[in-house]
Amino acid sequence: MELLTPSPGLIFWTSLTFIILLLVLRKFAWPSILRALKVREETISFALEDAQRAKEEVxxxxxxxxxxxxxARKEKDAILKEARQLKSEILEEAKEAAGKESQRLLEKANQQIEKQKHDALAEMRETIGRLSLEIAEKILKEELSQDDKHKKVINTYLREMNLN
Amino acid sequence: MRILFIIFFLLVTSLNLQASSEHAEEEGAVDAFGLIMGHISDSHQWHVIDYTNRHGHPVHISMPLPVILWHDNQLWFYSSDSFFHAEHPVKIGNDHLVLEDGHFYLTDHEGTIIRDGQGSITNPSPLDFSITKNVASMILSMLLLLLIFLSAAKAYARYGMPPPKGFRAILEPLILFVRDDIARSQIDEDKADKFVPFLLTLFFFIWINNLIGIVPFFPGGSNLSGNISFTATLAVFAFLAINIFASKDYWKHIFIAPGMPFPIKILLVPLEFVGIFIKPFALMIRLFANITAGHIIILSLISIIFILKSIYIAPVSVLLSLVMFMLELLVAVLQAYIFTLLTALFIGMSTSKTEH
Structure with a gap:
């Protein structure tokens, strides 16, 4: 068959053409094309990686x-709580201090009252004794002779009374 | 728009065919077989157009091609014009040369052609290195490829970073397809990139020649990728690429068939050995048969009009050939892909270290 018979001329020219194409394209075309594609791919993948990293960072x-x-919120809360506590503590303390002070003043006043009362009683007792003596002296001067014995009796009675 | 172009192509083809058929009608019947064979075989001139001028004289316009012959240890150069419609044989040294049925034969000074009983010519032939139609269209394809890829390379060197524009936008997916889906998917990762330039060249060389073959008028219409010499040569390159870089394991697998019992080895080793040659042989036949078959179908569909001598069959024929043209466009890229893919697959098998 004519169709299936290879012709040496065409084989020769095909080989020559293909070799020329292969050599020329391999030297001048494919490397720069493939390199450009590779560089672009790598750039894109780097950019994507960077974007991912930036996203993660954000x-x-x-x-x-x-x-x-x-x-910060927690700290604020803690500070507020502390302040509130401090406030109540201060209030409490102030109240306590005020209470104590008033107590002290009251006691002091009581003591003074007691002392004055005591002094007044002692003075009264002395005055009453003196007055009683004077009265008794006057009575006895009139009625009795032995005033020592009567004075003694009156004093005894007065002590027993003790004017409480 | 593309469909309009194809219809235009079809019209032009049918005009050519009409011219041929008129010629055939003088003999009585349409020689569809001869016509188809003439269209799919190689030729020493590049046919442009035939028509009949207003004086009724047929005009044949074709491009003469250089004829280069090796005879008597010497190269001989002619123009193919001097052989067509020549009345006397052309002198070549002490012999004479005649172009008969597309081949050159050495004859006596009267140009006698001696035929044997079956009609085959028995005259001796000189070695023919002519730039035939196929070689010319191959050179055209080479120039196209160089133009496309050298300018693309320049553009890539300058504007490689931004997304491709214009022509590169078409090329880039194909280049990436060959690199990623053919080379890298079939060949081991560390070796794939070494074969990418070869596979790219192979793919685009086959594809562009398939496409030039589909164009039905000058400067297309050659049946280069449907020529067995062309596919055989590419198959030889594939064979070399497969076997030169083959790993030790590959050869061991073929000649020793490790792990097999001895009787099976006796069967297996010759089979594997033949397989080395069958693989590229299948590549050769596949491309040749697919492209030639496509051309034959389209030409046959058009010939139906002239065989039936009816204008009413023409729309059917044209519609069917339109479908075939679409299919041919697909086949053009598909066969280039298959050839390249299988070459890559075989390279992958021969260079891999683990699989065998």
Whole structure:
């Protein structure tokens, strides 16, 4: 068959053409094309990686921010709580101090009253004794002779009375 | 728009065929077989157009091609014009040369052609290295490929980073397809990139020649990728690429068949050995048969009009050939892909270290 018979001329020219194409394209075309494609692919993948990393970083910062805000809020709460406690403590203390002071003043006043009362009683007793003596002296001067014995009796009675 | 073009192509082809058929009608019947064979075989001139001028004289316009012959240890150069419609044989050294049925034969000074009983010519032939129609269209394809890829390479060197524009936007997916889905998916990762330039060249060389073959008028219409010499040569290159870089394990697998019992080895080793040659042989036959078959079908569909001598069958023929043209466009890229893919597959098998 004519169709299936290879012709040496065409084989020769095909080989020559293919070899020329292969050599020329391999030297001048494919390397720069393939390199450009590779460089672009790598750039894209690097860029994607960078974007991913940046996204992660942003997320991390967001988390950090949230954490800091949370901590600050907690701290604020703690400070407020402490302040409230301090306030109530101060109030309590002040109240206590005031109570004590008033107690002290009251006691002092009581003591003074007691002392004055005591002094007044002693003075009264002395005055009453003196007055009684004077009265008795006057009575006895008139009625009795032995005033020593009567004075003694009156004093005994007065002590027994003790004017409480 | 593309469909309009194809219809235009079809019209032009049918015009050519009409011219041929008129010629055939003088003899009585349409020689569809001869016509188809003439269209799919190689030729020493590049046919452009035939028509009958207003004086009723047939005009044949074709491009003459250089004829290069090796005879008497010497190269001989002619123009193919001097052989067509020549009344006397052309002198070549002490002998004479005649172009008969597309081949050159050495004859006596009267140009006598001696035929044997079956009608085959028994005259001796010189070695023919002529730039035939196929060679010319191959050179055209080479120039196209060089133009496309050298300018693409320049563009890539300059604007490699931004997304491809214009012509590169078409080339780039194909280049990436060959690199990723043919080379890298079939060949081991560390070796794949070494074969990418070869596979890219192979793919685009076959594809562009398939496409030039589909164009039905000058400067297309050659049946280069449907020529057995062309596919055989490419198969030889595939064979070399498969076997030169083959690993030790590959040869061991073929000649020793490790792990097999001895009787099976006796069967297996010759089979594997023949397999080395059958693989590229199948590549050769597949490309040749697919492209030639497509051309024969389209030409046959058009010939139906002239065989039946009816204008009413023409729409059917044209519609069917339109479908075939679409299919041929697909086959053109598909066969280039299959040839390249199988070459890559065989390279992958021969260079891999683990699989065998």
């Amino acid at each position: 997320e991390m910062m967001e988390q950090k921010r949230r954490k800091i805000i949370g901590e």
